[in-house]
Each structure stands twice: as C-alpha cells, then as structure tokens.
Amino acid sequence: MHPFSYTRASDTREALDAGRDGGRYIAGGTTLVDLMRETVERPRTLVDISALPLRDIVVTRRGGLRVGALVRMAEAATHRGVRALYPVISQALELSASAQLRNMATIGGNIMQRTRCTYFRDVSADCNKREPGSGCAALHGVNRTHAILGTSDDCVATHPSDVAVAFTALEATVHLLGPDGKRTVPFADFLLKPGSTPNREQALRRGELITGVELPALPRPLKSGYLKVRDRQSYEFALTSAAVALHIRGGVIREAKVAAGGVGTVPWKLAAVERELIGRRPSEALWTKAAERAADGARPLRHNRFKVELLKRTVERQLRVAGGGK
Amino acid sequence: MSQQPQAAVGAPLSRVDGRLKVTGQAEYAADLPHARTTSRGGTPIIDGVVHAVVVDSTVARGRITGIDTRAADALPGVLGVISHLDKPALVYRDNPGAWLDPFVGERLHVFQDDKVRFFGQPVAVVVARTLEAAQHAADLVRVSYDAEQPTTDLTGAPENDPLPTQDYARGNPEEALASAEVRVEGTYRLTRNHHNALEPHATIARWDGEKLTVWDKTQWVLGARDELAAVFGMSAENVRVISPFVGGAFGNALRTWPHTTIAALAAREIRRPVKLVLTREQLYYGVGYRPAYEYGLRLGSTRGGRVTAAVHRIRAETSSYEHFAEGVMNPGQLLYATPHVRQAFRTVPLDVNTPTFMRGPGWSSAAFAIESAMDELAHETGIDPIELRLRNEPQEDPSNGLPFSTRRLSECLRTGARAFGWHRRNPKPRSRRDGDWLIGMGMASGIYDTLRMRSEARVRLDADGTALVQASTSDMGPGTYTSMTQLAADALGLTMRTVRFELGDSTFPAAPPHGGSQTMAGVGSAVQDGCDKLRQEAVKLAVEDERSPLHGVDADDIVVRGGRLHVKGTPARGETYRQLLARNNRTHLETRGTFTPSGDDRYSMNAYSAVFAEVAVDRRLGLVRMRRMLGVYDVGRIISPKLADSQALGAMVGGIGQALLEHTVTDHRDGRIVNANLADYLVPVNADIPDLKAIYLDGEDLHADPIGVKGLGEIVKVGVAPAIANAVFHATGRRVRDLPITAEALL
Structure with missing residues (x-):
C-alpha cells in the first residue's frame, strides 16, 4: 500500500469539494481497500462519504423505488419493498459476495466495483485498464472467466457485479450529483464498454457522486428472478448469470426484461431475447428459442468458448423459472 | 505390567487448546511479538522486532540485470535492502538430515546469484521499522531482468533422466496386456494444487551473538534447526526453533523454505530481530505445492x-x-x-x-x-x-x-x-x-x-501431582496436543486437566517430521512408553516404601486413577502421587520414553x-x-x-x-x-x-x-x-x- 490521506465528509457539500480536488470517494471500502493493498489503486486522498444522508429506500411517485447510494447490499436485499417489487434485485444481491461483505458494501460502491480480471489485479502484468497502453494480458492469456460480449482488443474484462445485471435488465437510472448539480443517467449508459479506453469505466464527471439508483415502475404482475452459475456455490463471481423479469397477462408476455452477467464487459442487456418473448405465449419451446439469441455477437476467447452455450442455457433456465414450465 | 483403565483414550474429547485458539490467545508465528507471554509454552516477548518484506521476481527465467533501491532506501524507517548484489555470506552446507528434501538437485540458495529460476523467486528483501514502510519500500524497489522464455507447461516438456527406482516391473506386462480379454486405457490429468492453509508462513529470527532463535511456522522444528545450521554454517546446538502453533499446513511446512533463511539473514545483516510474513500470493511461489x-x-x-x-x-x-x-x-x-x-x-x-x-x-x-x-x-x-x-x-x-x-x-x-x-x-x-x-x-x-520413525518424549511428574510431557513434534491441526494428553493421562492415571503436553521446541526430545501420518504412531508410542515407565517407577517407589499403604503389593496389581495409586479391585488401599512424592522428598519423577520401529x-x-x-x-x-x-x-x-x-x-x-x-x-x-x-x-x-x-x-x-x-x-x-x-x-x-x-x- 502507498501512503494516502483520509478525510471524512460530514455533508454532501464537503464531499463534492473534496471530490473536485481529486479525492476518491470511499464508503464500504470492500473493493477499494483491497486494490490499494495490491497497489492497483493508489489514490492520494480518500474521502469517506459514509456519513452522507444517502441511506434511504423510497417509493417514487411513479411507483418505482429509489435506493440511496449508501444503502448496504444486505439492507437493500432484505428491504420489504425491494423483495416485494423486484425479487430479481434481492436475489442478485443475496447471491453476491459473502454476508460480511454485503453488510459493508454499498449499492453505489457495488456498481463502481472494478473487474476481477486477474491481470488487472496483478501490477506486474500488462493491463490497459490499469495502465493505458501497456496491453491486455488476458486477450491471449488465461481467460476462462473473461467476457465474450462487449470486448475490444484492448480489454476483455467482465464487470463483476450481480445487482448491476438486474439494474440493467430493469432499466434503472443512476442519480448523480456533481459540482454542476444533479443529473440522471440511464444505467445502460452509466457503465462503459472498454473500446480503446478501458480505463474509463463509468460515465462520471470529475468529482461527481452517485446519490442513488432508481428502479422504474413496471406493469404488474411481474415475475422476476436471478440465476447465477458458478463453480462454487457461494462467495464467487458468476461464470454466467441471468436477470429476468416478465409481465404476463392473458397468457401473453407483455413485457420482458432480460440481462446477462459474467459474460460482458458491462452487464449485458439481451434485447434480442426480449424481442423474441414479447407478444408470445410462454412455452418450453419459446424459452429455448428466445435463449438462442442470448449470445448474439459473442466473441469467445481461447478458454471461455463454453460460455456461449452456458449463457444460452442459463437464460433458458431462468426464463423457465420466471415464466413457468416444467 | 498392569493394564491401565482407559478413560481419556477413545473418548470424543474437545481440543485441549480449543479455547486458546478460539479466543485468539494461541500464538502463531505471525502473532509474535504482539502476543503476550502466556503460561502455556512460555513464549518470551521479543523486543525491537523490525519487519521484512520480500521482493519477488516478475519473470520466470533469466538474469537480474539491475536492482535500483534508491527510492526504497530513501523512505523513512527503511533499515536496508538486501539482495545478491550485497553478496550476503551463506554457507549452504550439505544437510544430510534433510531427508524430506529431494534426493537429486540442490535447494534454492537465496540472494547468491543473479539467476532467476521461477516466477516469484525472492530477489531482494526490504527491512524497515514498520510493516507499512517495508511494504511500501518493497514496491519501490526496481528490478530489471534479462528475461528468457520459460517452460512451465508439463504437457510436452522433456523429462529428467530417471532414478533406478523410477522404473518398476513384475511379470510380463506387455504380453499380459496384449492377451487380456478386456482392456481399458486412459490418461488422467491432475492439476497443480496449493495447500492454502489459513495461516501464512511466518518467521521471526533473532540473533544473540552466535546463537540464533527462530519462531517459525513449521511441522518439524528439528528439521528447521538443522537446515538453518547448515545454511548458516553453524552448530545445530546454536540454533533453536520454536513453533507452538501451526494454523494448518497440509505438508507445506515440512521443508524449511527460503523465507526462513531470508528472515534469519536479514536479522543478521540488520542486527535486529526480524519478522517476515509471506503474503498470500507469495505462498503460491514460496512453500511448494502438489505437483501436476x-x-x-x-x-x-x-x-x-x-x-x-x-x-x-x-x-x-x-x-x-x-x-x-x-x-x-x-x-x-x-x-x-x-x-x-x-x-x-x-x-x-x-x-x-x-x-x-x-x-x-x-x-x-x-x-x-x-x-x-x-x-x-x-x-x-x-x-x-x-x-x-x-x-x-x-x-x-x-x-x-x-x-x-x-x-x-x-x-x-x-x-x-x-x-x-x-x-x-x-x-x-x-x-x-x-x-x-x-x-x-x-x-x-x-x-x-x-x-513410523524413531521418537522420544520426556515425562515429568511434579510433586503437586501434575505431569508435563514434551516432544519436539508439532500440531498442524490434527490435535497432537489433545491426543498426546489423552494417551499420557491414561498411562499416568491422571485426569486430562492435570497433564500438560508441550511441543514445537527444538530443545524438546527428538521427534520425526509431523507429516506422513506418523505422529501418533511414533510420538504417541514414545509418550505411552515414557508415561508407562514413569507410572511403573512410581509404583515401584510405593511398593518398596514401608510407609506406603501399597508396601509389598505386587506391582502388577496396582493401577493408577485420578492421580491415586491403588490395588486393582481394592480402591481403598492406596495413596496419591502427591503423598508418595512428598513422603519420599521427591520434587518430581522424570522418565524418557522412546519408540523405535522394528527394523525387520x-x-x-x-x-x-x-x-x-x-x-x-x-x-x-x-x-x-x-x-x-x-x-x-x-x-x-x-x-x-x-x-x-x-x-x-x-x-x-x-x-x-x-x-x-x-x-x-x-x-x-x-x-x-x-x-x-x-x-x-x-x-x-x-x-x-x-x-x-x-x-x-x-x-x-x-x-x-x-x-x-x-x-x-x-x-x-x-x-x-x-x-x-x-x-x-x-x-x-x-x-x-x-x-x-x-x-x-x-x-
């Protein structure tokens, strides 16, 4: 670890001032501190925002939910409103990390977490995300866990968050506060694909602070859930995952929200799968047919070819779980 | 010899050191010197310990062309950086006692040349007053290499010449295979596994003139003692290795690895006690693994x-x-x-x-x-x-x-x-x-x-009726402390609470490596032998003592239970160890137990x-x-x-x-x-x-x-x-x- 200074912001104004001066925000610290220990992250100043009033979960006027950035993963997972309205969110959170980490980590921090790519986390390896221009060791290296979607020749790292997959599926909105005031960004635009600048991971402006994530009101009844496929049954990141929400009325799928995790450089919205589903009647055949589209555009690497098929089957399984079938 | 009643052996007892472990009082090597002196083990507090952090190679094969320590040296608190450039004197004498080491080849010599043999090889060590300074400084050491393409994939790589023992045949296998009614054939691949014990390897080394004391994570204190003596060219009597607790090992603390040498070397060069704890990542390169x-x-x-x-x-x-x-x-x-x-x-x-x-x-x-x-x-x-x-x-x-x-x-x-x-x-x-x-x-x-290997144990019964049993074995997790106490308690006729078993000190009686499932057979048999001897000595003392209620009784008719010797079947006739020793003005009885496996x-x-x-x-x-x-x-x-x-x-x-x-x-x-x-x-x-x-x-x-x-x-x-x-x-x-x-x- 390298030396750094640490300040505690007592209110939003103080935080923003420190952020404008180049301070890095820290809340639960479950990712940042690890990376600082590995010297992957070397912030000069940490601004602790834990005391900021961003810990509420509120129902919005439109009937959605807004989750404060500092709500702990464990709090969000067990919140009655979240459980009732968006089981997919609860499940994604509860399948993440460990109980200890979920008690510390925040929703804002979760969507800011950085990739588990082992080359990114090993400062002696080449990584364009960590050191722009140094190269991507994973592209032709050991890449079983890496992305098959949204990759570039400069970066093939997956985004590790589970709940971000659910946010992507549900088309959440990120609320931001910066030196120039408030703004909102659709979740799909918040996390950036690597392109030629994998070091830029979020559409954040300098000093900007996440204040919350808003989940839109969705037509009811809504069946939703999250499936996480991984080697180990707990405390591990996804090989593949699927977040699915279906609104079925009169025997017809009226709304379908589907996204995949563990496979993309960002949580991957499966628009083609959604299109296959909308307007059709649930059936085994439909789940299979729709899931066939899950890996459209996939660019597998040497060690992760299996993810193409596994992704399709993961989506198929979760469509069946959410939409019914044997 | 009478059969002692079996009370502790075979009983599903909890670990005698369980409370120490779950309350954080068990002192693992990395806990020192912050841990306090406890009655158990009596580990001394080590004053003035400074911290070492190893710098590892980031290439797998080649030569070190330069080590720039200027930035590291300039950090406040840094006491020194040691590498092959300093030509630190290490003798690396042959160590015939290191029979666990491979027969062919030579152990890694630390900081003796510019050659890189594997990724993660130690190339320098930084010593500083605080761990944080040492870590930061280690990150600032710049090492340059002339790297070559390494070979690390088992598949397709050429083989060593075999030893004679690496070929075996009986019968006529090719013919039998060719004429077999059913044949199956396959190649099975086992990947490399690492031990991943929870406790990282850690060493504290302190020199007192010519004497070296090392607190180490090891499954074999005597092996560590002998290896350090060989590496530093010393007499084994001048090296003491202490290791009262091991937080899991699964075999990777049997050999004495380079980091133990590095800690002792750094302590010698910096002239301070040095503590070195390997990081989790370093454990993958520094202490062996199950081969693919x-x-x-x-x-x-x-x-x-x-x-x-x-x-x-x-x-x-x-x-x-x-x-x-x-x-x-x-x-x-x-x-x-x-x-x-x-x-x-x-x-x-x-x-x-x-x-x-x-x-x-x-x-x-x-x-x-x-x-x-x-x-x-x-x-x-x-x-x-x-x-x-x-x-x-x-x-x-x-x-x-x-x-x-x-x-x-x-x-x-x-x-x-x-x-x-x-x-x-x-x-x-x-x-x-x-x-x-x-x-x-x-x-x-x-x-x-x-x-099974030759083992020894020292058994001492004190005038207060408690016993101390010692052997230089280890407890990496199987519960040596507990099982030996069980054996000793029954053999001595004492309760579990009145017997203390101590291990993990090279000054204790000789024990083989704590590995290969041999500790119970060897050390256990030595403990049994020593305790039997001690009990028999006490019985002899009693039956020959005119003032003893057991005077004149056939020794074979006496059993001991709860610290009391009595006639088998007649519990009323007897006396306690305490009474016996007090009357005979004995502060203690002491025996040495041994186990030697049958050679034939x-x-x-x-x-x-x-x-x-x-x-x-x-x-x-x-x-x-x-x-x-x-x-x-x-x-x-x-x-x-x-x-x-x-x-x-x-x-x-x-x-x-x-x-x-x-x-x-x-x-x-x-x-x-x-x-x-x-x-x-x-x-x-x-x-x-x-x-x-x-x-x-x-x-x-x-x-x-x-x-x-x-x-x-x-x-x-x-x-x-x-x-x-x-x-x-x-x-x-x-x-x-x-x-x-x-x-x-x-x-």
Missing part, C-alpha cells in the same frame, strides 16, 4: 474382472533445480493383486519452484488414476465396482511377498456399501434423475503406508479406505453438486474419535476441492500464476459441503506400533477425488479424466 501429473494407465483383465496387467506411465512436474518425487508409484504396486505390472515415473523439470508433499502425497494422485480406471473397467465388464475390487484383493503384498500386518479393505468396502445404500444404485449411468439434476453414486478404494520389515503395513460419493449434476448447466459422502477406514486404533472425525471430514472437503474446484493456473507465456489468491483459487465453502460421514473399523495393528495405530491424516484424503469423478460418470455417462471437473467438461 499426467498419469497414463492401461489395464488388462479377464472378463471376470481379474486384473492381469497394469502399465503405468507417470509424469510429474518439478523444478529445474530439484527433482521432487513422491510415493506415486506405490499404490500401483500393492493396491490390487495384479501379476503383471510395469511403471515408469518421470519428473519433468520446469521453470517453477519445487513442489512438495501435500496431504496424501503421491498416493492420492495415483489413486485418482487407478480408481478411475477401475471404475472404467467395472463399466466395461459389467461388474459392480465394489465386486470388482473384491475380486482383485491380494492375499499378500504383491510388491514384496510380505504378509500384511492388517489389511481390511474388503471390510471397508462391504461396510461402506451397506451404510451408503449401494445396493440401491442402478449400475446404468444416467439412470437416476431429480428434476434438472442427474444423480450418481461412485466409490473408490484408498491406501497409504504406515510410516516382516510385514507390509498400510492404512486403507473405501470412499463413497453421491453427486448431482445439472443436466443442462453442467454444475456438479455434492449430495453426500461416506468414508470407511481401516486405520488401526482410534485414540481420539472427535479429532479423527475432524481429520476425515476435513480431508473429504479437501478432496471435494481437488475434484471440483482447486486448480493452480499458470500463464505459460511468462510462468506467472494467475490465481495466486483465495478469491480466484477456489476452495470449497460451507455451501459446497454436504452430509459427510466417517466410519472407522474397530481394531488395532500391534505390528505397527505398541499403541496399535496405522495413521489417519493422509489415508482420509486418498480416494476422495476418484469417488467423486466416478459418481459424476454414473450420473452423466461422461468420463472426465482431468481434475478439477468443471462445468465446461459436462455441457
């Missing part, structure tokens, strides 16, 4: 399932500087009564650090190949896997013709089959389903030799197991989930049943890891391990562990040692992985010959 294997096996058999021929072609990775070889050939020679056998075992030198022993070393790797192949043969011949093994049960050790001291493998198989409900298994693969899950049952046999190898001595596994495999997603496991063991006498269960269940967890999760992954482009941490190197978590059960056949093996034990900690690991792999085959019809078995193999 390619195990080619061809079996020939009759249609009736009698295996007539076995041809083994075994390749294992080793380092470029040492040829590590373990007992991977043994199971193929004596597990089954195969008349025609050929084995060729070759090590493959790679640009990696040297492998080492890891739980069930060699034997468990061989068992994966052999027991998988036996399952293939069972499938091929249509014979039940258990029946197949029963048909190949030898009457004597087929490798040397010796009778078995005890061999109850058949009983393990039959007992296990009953307890596991094997008869409910439909032999047809893919025949049982539960929703999306395919259910399978598999089994495997296991064998591990009963190792009249018997083949081994422990055996039958392991059963039930798995569920998601038919679409390829995920393997354990449902239940059972191990049945022929291990002789069980001294401490609760600890035995800890061993057996822990090894099943380890085997589940090996079968389904564990895999050290190397990037062969530059020799770096890409998952050198516990987030990416997966070990099982609670959610992966189903219902586990262990059964021990009641019995003892008095040919092995006077207390009748055959060793437990290794055999419980052997056979776990193949039982799981065979269950996966039964569930899916898919034979996976590479470990670990992950989703992509089953999609």
Whole structure:
C-alpha cells in the first residue's frame, strides 16, 4: 500500500469539494481497500462519504423505488419493498459476495466495483485498464472467466457485479450529483464498454457522486428472478448469470426484461431475447428459442468458448423459472 | 505390567487448546511479538522486532540485470535492502538430515546469484521499522531482468533422466496386456494444487551473538534447526526453533523454505530481530505445492474382472533445480493383486519452484488414476465396482511377498456399501434423475503406508501431582496436543486437566517430521512408553516404601486413577502421587520414553479406505453438486474419535476441492500464476459441503506400533477425488479424466 490521506465528509457539500480536488470517494471500502493493498489503486486522498444522508429506500411517485447510494447490499436485499417489487434485485444481491461483505458494501460502491480480471489485479502484468497502453494480458492469456460480449482488443474484462445485471435488465437510472448539480443517467449508459479506453469505466464527471439508483415502475404482475452459475456455490463471481423479469397477462408476455452477467464487459442487456418473448405465449419451446439469441455477437476467447452455450442455457433456465414450465 | 483403565483414550474429547485458539490467545508465528507471554509454552516477548518484506521476481527465467533501491532506501524507517548484489555470506552446507528434501538437485540458495529460476523467486528483501514502510519500500524497489522464455507447461516438456527406482516391473506386462480379454486405457490429468492453509508462513529470527532463535511456522522444528545450521554454517546446538502453533499446513511446512533463511539473514545483516510474513500470493511461489501429473494407465483383465496387467506411465512436474518425487508409484504396486505390472515415473523439470508433499502425497494422485480406471473397467465388464475390487484383493503384498500386518479393505468396502445404500444404485449411468439434476453414486478404494520413525518424549511428574510431557513434534491441526494428553493421562492415571503436553521446541526430545501420518504412531508410542515407565517407577517407589499403604503389593496389581495409586479391585488401599512424592522428598519423577520401529520389515503395513460419493449434476448447466459422502477406514486404533472425525471430514472437503474446484493456473507465456489468491483459487465453502460421514473399523495393528495405530491424516484424503469423478460418470455417462471437473467438461 502507498501512503494516502483520509478525510471524512460530514455533508454532501464537503464531499463534492473534496471530490473536485481529486479525492476518491470511499464508503464500504470492500473493493477499494483491497486494490490499494495490491497497489492497483493508489489514490492520494480518500474521502469517506459514509456519513452522507444517502441511506434511504423510497417509493417514487411513479411507483418505482429509489435506493440511496449508501444503502448496504444486505439492507437493500432484505428491504420489504425491494423483495416485494423486484425479487430479481434481492436475489442478485443475496447471491453476491459473502454476508460480511454485503453488510459493508454499498449499492453505489457495488456498481463502481472494478473487474476481477486477474491481470488487472496483478501490477506486474500488462493491463490497459490499469495502465493505458501497456496491453491486455488476458486477450491471449488465461481467460476462462473473461467476457465474450462487449470486448475490444484492448480489454476483455467482465464487470463483476450481480445487482448491476438486474439494474440493467430493469432499466434503472443512476442519480448523480456533481459540482454542476444533479443529473440522471440511464444505467445502460452509466457503465462503459472498454473500446480503446478501458480505463474509463463509468460515465462520471470529475468529482461527481452517485446519490442513488432508481428502479422504474413496471406493469404488474411481474415475475422476476436471478440465476447465477458458478463453480462454487457461494462467495464467487458468476461464470454466467441471468436477470429476468416478465409481465404476463392473458397468457401473453407483455413485457420482458432480460440481462446477462459474467459474460460482458458491462452487464449485458439481451434485447434480442426480449424481442423474441414479447407478444408470445410462454412455452418450453419459446424459452429455448428466445435463449438462442442470448449470445448474439459473442466473441469467445481461447478458454471461455463454453460460455456461449452456458449463457444460452442459463437464460433458458431462468426464463423457465420466471415464466413457468416444467 | 498392569493394564491401565482407559478413560481419556477413545473418548470424543474437545481440543485441549480449543479455547486458546478460539479466543485468539494461541500464538502463531505471525502473532509474535504482539502476543503476550502466556503460561502455556512460555513464549518470551521479543523486543525491537523490525519487519521484512520480500521482493519477488516478475519473470520466470533469466538474469537480474539491475536492482535500483534508491527510492526504497530513501523512505523513512527503511533499515536496508538486501539482495545478491550485497553478496550476503551463506554457507549452504550439505544437510544430510534433510531427508524430506529431494534426493537429486540442490535447494534454492537465496540472494547468491543473479539467476532467476521461477516466477516469484525472492530477489531482494526490504527491512524497515514498520510493516507499512517495508511494504511500501518493497514496491519501490526496481528490478530489471534479462528475461528468457520459460517452460512451465508439463504437457510436452522433456523429462529428467530417471532414478533406478523410477522404473518398476513384475511379470510380463506387455504380453499380459496384449492377451487380456478386456482392456481399458486412459490418461488422467491432475492439476497443480496449493495447500492454502489459513495461516501464512511466518518467521521471526533473532540473533544473540552466535546463537540464533527462530519462531517459525513449521511441522518439524528439528528439521528447521538443522537446515538453518547448515545454511548458516553453524552448530545445530546454536540454533533453536520454536513453533507452538501451526494454523494448518497440509505438508507445506515440512521443508524449511527460503523465507526462513531470508528472515534469519536479514536479522543478521540488520542486527535486529526480524519478522517476515509471506503474503498470500507469495505462498503460491514460496512453500511448494502438489505437483501436476499426467498419469497414463492401461489395464488388462479377464472378463471376470481379474486384473492381469497394469502399465503405468507417470509424469510429474518439478523444478529445474530439484527433482521432487513422491510415493506415486506405490499404490500401483500393492493396491490390487495384479501379476503383471510395469511403471515408469518421470519428473519433468520446469521453470517453477519445487513442489512438495501435500496431504496424501503421491498416493492420492495415483489413486485418482487407478480408481478411475477401475471404475472404467467395472463399466466395461459389467461388474459392480465394489465386486470388482473384491475380486482383485491380494492375499499378500504383491510388491514384496510380505504378509500384511492388517489389511481390511474388503471390510471397508462391504461396510461402506451397506451404510451408503449401494445396493440401491442402478449400475446404468444416467439412470437416476431429480428434476434438472442427474444423480450418481461412485466409490473408490484408498491406501497409504504406515510410516513410523524413531521418537522420544520426556515425562515429568511434579510433586503437586501434575505431569508435563514434551516432544519436539508439532500440531498442524490434527490435535497432537489433545491426543498426546489423552494417551499420557491414561498411562499416568491422571485426569486430562492435570497433564500438560508441550511441543514445537527444538530443545524438546527428538521427534520425526509431523507429516506422513506418523505422529501418533511414533510420538504417541514414545509418550505411552515414557508415561508407562514413569507410572511403573512410581509404583515401584510405593511398593518398596514401608510407609506406603501399597508396601509389598505386587506391582502388577496396582493401577493408577485420578492421580491415586491403588490395588486393582481394592480402591481403598492406596495413596496419591502427591503423598508418595512428598513422603519420599521427591520434587518430581522424570522418565524418557522412546519408540523405535522394528527394523525387520516382516510385514507390509498400510492404512486403507473405501470412499463413497453421491453427486448431482445439472443436466443442462453442467454444475456438479455434492449430495453426500461416506468414508470407511481401516486405520488401526482410534485414540481420539472427535479429532479423527475432524481429520476425515476435513480431508473429504479437501478432496471435494481437488475434484471440483482447486486448480493452480499458470500463464505459460511468462510462468506467472494467475490465481495466486483465495478469491480466484477456489476452495470449497460451507455451501459446497454436504452430509459427510466417517466410519472407522474397530481394531488395532500391534505390528505397527505398541499403541496399535496405522495413521489417519493422509489415508482420509486418498480416494476422495476418484469417488467423486466416478459418481459424476454414473450420473452423466461422461468420463472426465482431468481434475478439477468443471462445468465446461459436462455441457
């Protein structure tokens, strides 16, 4: 670890001032501190925002939910409103990390977490995300866990968050506060694909602070859930995952929200799968047919070819779980 | 000699050091010097300790062309940076006592030249007043290399010349194979595994003039003492190694590794006590691992399932500087009564650090190949896997013709089959389903030799009626503290609370390495011997003492219970140790117990197991989930049943890891391990562990040692992985010959 200074912001104004001066925000610290220990992250100043009033979960006027950035993963997972309205969110959170980490980590921090790519986390390896221009060791290296979607020749790292997959599926909105005031960004635009600048991971402006994530009101009844496929049954990141929400009325799928995790450089919205589903009647055949589209555009690497098929089957399984079938 | 009543031995007692461990009072090497002096062990506080952090090579092969320490040296608190540029004097005398080290090759010499032999090799050490300063400074040391392309992939790499012992043949295997009615053939690949004990390796070294004291994580304090003496060119009397607690090791604290030398070297150069704790990542490069294997096996058999021929072609990775070889050939020679056998075992030198022993070393790797192949043969011949093994049960050790001291493998198989409900298994693969899950049952046999070595123990009974027993052994987790206390308590006729067992100090009586499942047999027998002698001395003192109520009684008629000597069957007639010693003005009685294994190898001595596994495999997603496991063991006498269960269940967890999760992954482009941490190197978590059960056949093996034990900690690991792999085959019809078995193999 390298030396750094640490300040505690007592209110939003103080935080923003420190952020404008180049301070890095820290809340639960479950990712940042690890990376600082590995010297992957070397912030000069940490601004602790834990005391900021961003810990509420509120129902919005439109009937959605807004989750404060500092709500702990464990709090969000067990919140009655979240459980009732968006089981997919609860499940994604509860399948993440460990109980200890979920008690510390925040929703804002979760969507800011950085990739588990082992080359990114090993400062002696080449990584364009960590050191722009140094190269991507994973592209032709050991890449079983890496992305098959949204990759570039400069970066093939997956985004590790589970709940971000659910946010992507549900088309959440990120609320931001910066030196120039408030703004909102659709979740799909918040996390950036690597392109030629994998070091830029979020559409954040300098000093900007996440204040919350808003989940839109969705037509009811809504069946939703999250499936996480991984080697180990707990405390591990996804090989593949699927977040699915279906609104079925009169025997017809009226709304379908589907996204995949563990496979993309960002949580991957499966628009083609959604299109296959909308307007059709649930059936085994439909789940299979729709899931066939899950890996459209996939660019597998040497060690992760299996993810193409596994992704399709993961989506198929979760469509069946959410939409019914044997 | 009278039979002492058995009260502690055989009772399911909790660990005597359990409270110390769960309350954080047990002092592991890395806890010092912050830990306080406790009554147990009496570890002194070490003043003025400074901190060392090792700088590792970031190339796997080549030469160091420069080390720039200017930025590091300039940091406040930094006391020095040591590398080969400083030419630190180390003698590296031969150490003939280091019999655990590979026979061929030479151990890594730290900071003696500019050559890089593997990724992660120590190239410098930074010493600073605080750990934080040392870590920061280590990160500022700039090392430049002239790097060469390393070879780190076992597959296809050329082999070392074999030792004579690496070829074995009996009968006429090629002919027998060619004429066999049934043949199966496969190459089984076991990936490299790391031990990943919870406790990191740590060393504190302090010089007092010519004397060196080292607090270390080690399974063998005497081995560490002798190795340090050899490396530094000292007399062993001037080195003391202390290691009262070990937080798991599984074999990787048997050898004395370079970091221990580095700590002692740094302490000498900086002239301060130095503490060095390896990081988790450094543990992947610094303290050995279970080597990767390619195990080619061809079996020939009759249609009736009698295996007539076995041809083994075994390749294992080793380092470029040492040829590590373990007992991977043994199971193929004596597990089954195969008349025609050929084995060729070759090590493959790679640009990696040297492998080492890891739980069930060699034997468990061989068992994966052999027991998988036996399952293939069972499938091929249509014979039940258990029946197949029963048909190949030898009457004597087929490798040397010796009778078995005890061999109850058949009983393990039959007992296990009953307890596991094997008869409910439909032999047809893919025949049982539960929703999306395919259910399978598999089994495997296991064998591990009963190792015994000379051991000693000191036993002292004090005037207050309490006893102290000492031996320079270790407790890496099996519960040596507890089991030895149990033995001593019964032999001395004392309660558990009035006996204290101490270990982990090289000044204590000699003990062999705490590995190879030999501690109970060797140290246990020495403890038993010393305690028996002491009790007999006390009895003699009493019966010859006119003032004793026991005066004139036949010594054989006296037993001791609860610290009181009395006539067997007449508890009223007797006296306590305290009374006896006080009256005779004795401050204490002291004896030395010894165990020397019989030198004449009249018997083949081994422990055996039958392991059963039930798995569920998601038919679409390829995920393997354990449902239940059972191990049945022929291990002789069980001294401490609760600890035995800890061993057996822990090894099943380890085997589940090996079968389904564990895999050290190397990037062969530059020799770096890409998952050198516990987030990416997966070990099982609670959610992966189903219902586990262990059964021990009641019995003892008095040919092995006077207390009748055959060793437990290794055999419980052997056979776990193949039982799981065979269950996966039964569930899916898919034979996976590479470990670990992950989703992509089953999609």
